[in-house]
Amino acid sequence: MTGSRTFTMIKPEAVAAGHAGKIIDMLIENGFRIKALKLTRLSRQEAGTFYEVHKERPFYGELVEYMASGPIIAAILEKSNAVEDFRKLIGATDPMEAAEGTIRKRFAESKAKNAVHGSDSDDNAGIEANFFFSGRERF
């Protein structure tokens, strides 16, 4: 079975807190298939490039520092309607506003340290996946 793809990161504070296994379990339980997966760390420069769309936002510097602060887990996920369904599973940006049963409700510390990233469009899912994974790392 094939579906569309999205890209996710388990962010530094969630990896450091030991939540990665539970988060990966949750996404598999919700029908997402892992197509690529790695533990890695962004340099400040790489984090700056990854989040370039947010360059004008007041929290950009903080976001870049945070995302470069420790190892993250990057993954490509497949499911029908992957981008939208994964955004639903992760919940609102701010965990105070995230619905019950979402990953951010369960694991996010704050609006800034919110446990996971999920692509916001098919185009960005492709761009973000290409940022982290070569062809031979995808299945």
Ligand code: GDP
């Ligand atoms: P997302 O699509 O739900 O991840 O949210 P956005 O695209 O609006 O923001 C990207 C990321 O920037 C979020 O996931 C947070 O990690 C971070 N972020 C958003 N709002 C704030 C904020 O007000 N302060 C800080 N420090 N970080 C924020």
